[in-house]
Amino acid sequence: MYPWLYLLSLFLNKIVGTGGANAGHTIYNSEGKKFALHLVPSGILNEETLCVIGNGVVVHLPGLFKEIDGLEANGVSCKGRILVSDRAHLLFDFHQVVDGLRESELANSFIGTTKRGIGPCYSSKVIRNGIRVSDLRHMDTFGCKLDVLLRDAAARFQGFKYSSDMLNDEVEKYKRFAERLEPFIADTIHVVNDCITQKKKILVEGGQATMLDIDFGTYPYVTSSSPSAGGICTGLGIAPRCLGDLIGVVKAYTTRVGEGPFPTEILGKGGDLLRLAGMEFGTTTGRPRRCGWLDLVALKYSCQINGFSSLNLTKLDVLSDLQEIKLGVSYRLIGGKLLESFPADLQTLEQLQASLT
Numbered sequence: 371m372y373p374w375l376y377l378l379s380l381f382l383n384k385i386v387g388t389g390g391a392n393a394g395h396t397i398y399n400s401e402g403k404k405f406a407l408h409l410v411p412s413g414i415l416n417e418e419t420l421c422v423i424g425n426g427v428v429v430h431l432p433g434l435f436k437e438i439d440g441l442e443a444n445g446v447s448c449k450g451r452i453l454v455s456d457r458a459h460l461l462f463d464f465h466q467v468v469d470g471l472r473e474s475e476l477a478n479s480f481i482g483t484t485k486r487g488i489g490p491c492y493s494s495k496v497i498r499n500g501i502r503v504s505d506l507r508h509m510d511t512f513g514c515k516l517d518v519l520l521r522d523a524a525a526r527f528q529g530f531k532y533s534s535d536m537l538n539d540e541v542e543k544y545k546r547f548a549e550r551l552e553p554f555i556a557d558t559i560h561v562v563n564d565c566i567t568q569k570k571k572i573l574v575e576g577g578q579a580t581m582l583d584i585d586f587g588t589y590p591y592v593t594s595s596s597p598s599a600g601g602i603c604t605g606l607g608i609a610p611r612c613l614g615d616l617i618g619v620v621k622a623y624t625t626r627v628g629e630g631p632f633p634t635e636i637l638g639k640g641g642d643l644l645r646l647a648g649m650e651f652g653t654t655t656g657r658p659r660r661c662g663w664l665d666l667v668a669l670k671y672s673c674q675i676n677g678f679s680s681l682n683l684t685k686l687d688v689l690s691d692l693q694e695i696k697l698g699v700s701y702r703l704i705g706g707k708l709l710e711s712f713p714a715d716l717q718t719l720e721q722l723q724a725s726l727t
Contacts, residue, residue, distance in 0.1 A: 410437045425457035426605025428491040431547045455558040456504040461491040471527045492594035506548035513541045559607035580672040591630025599676040618678035622686040625659040633724035634698035635662040648688040665698040671712035698724040
């Protein structure tokens with residue numbers, strides 16, 4: 371994806387601030403063992419690290435427990451090393467069903483989501499009938515809140531089948547989840563700010579990119595959260611003055627998963643070469659990523675939004691087998707007019723031509 375990862379310091383506490391299990395990180399431990407993580411911060415492989423899932427994350431508990439079980443089965447201890455914000459919102463299986471129904475409705479103009487329920491869950495959050503992790507401590511009212519969500523989904527989508535049995539099954543399932551999750555639940559805002567006060571080292575992690583930001587990305591082909599530098603503050607409860615240097619991580623070429631405008635996209639064999647050499651396949655879905663030349667217009671835009679103090683250029687070696695390497699240096703409309711900034715209008719993005727050099 372486009373650049374966005376920001377660094378406060380080096381390892382001690384590893385924190386995820388926004389998003390959900392719609393993206394992931396493929397990482398290898400010192401023994402070369404492969405791990406695919408979506409909700410658990412990748413710092414879990416460092417035994418000295420405390421991992422925090424912040425308030426801005428939408429948490430699918432079956433997926434979280436599956437990851438934890440997989441880590442434990444491979445010798446990675448999670449006990450006492452993962453905290454989940456009591457303010458984080460719960461993502462239910464029905465959110466995933468709604469995600470698929472929504473994509474089907476859009477037909478030829480679909481967004482290309484992972485169908486992991488991220489958008490519907492954030493929708494519940496924003497219209498203020500979402501259910502948070504802290505609600506698991508009040509199972510006497512949990513069923514009523516879940517009933518409201520399920521009835522909303524049934525009223526909106528003809529293909530969504532809702533019954534009292536479904537509600538009862540979900541409530542019973544989440545009673546068990548609540549018991550298992552209780553040791554992980556914490557006021558992570560207090561925890562994180564206490565770590566800052568103690569001058570502990572913190573790394574903030576996320577799974578999306580600036581150009582997928584709900585406000586700043588190529589709307590509507592974006593995610594539902596704020597994976598830009600501002601998401602550190604809103605997704606974790608960290609004051610802006612606490613942020614130090616921000617390091618932007620950017621590939622030596624550009625990739626994108628799903629639909630949306632891609633001015634520097636390489637079609638045909640060139641794109642295939644980058645995809646295979648860079649192993650550009652989604653961790654979550656396995657979908658092949660679209661590949662193209664490094665887009666300096668989008669990179670400059672990302673730098674302006676995030677205020678990066680420096681950039682970390684990765685995967686430069688992937689370009690080794692190419693006889694010619696190009697860069698997208700400017701955007702022009704089909705008539706030749708030069709654009710001075712990254713456009714918000716989708717039609718403009720789809721019609722422009724990237725000037726390559």
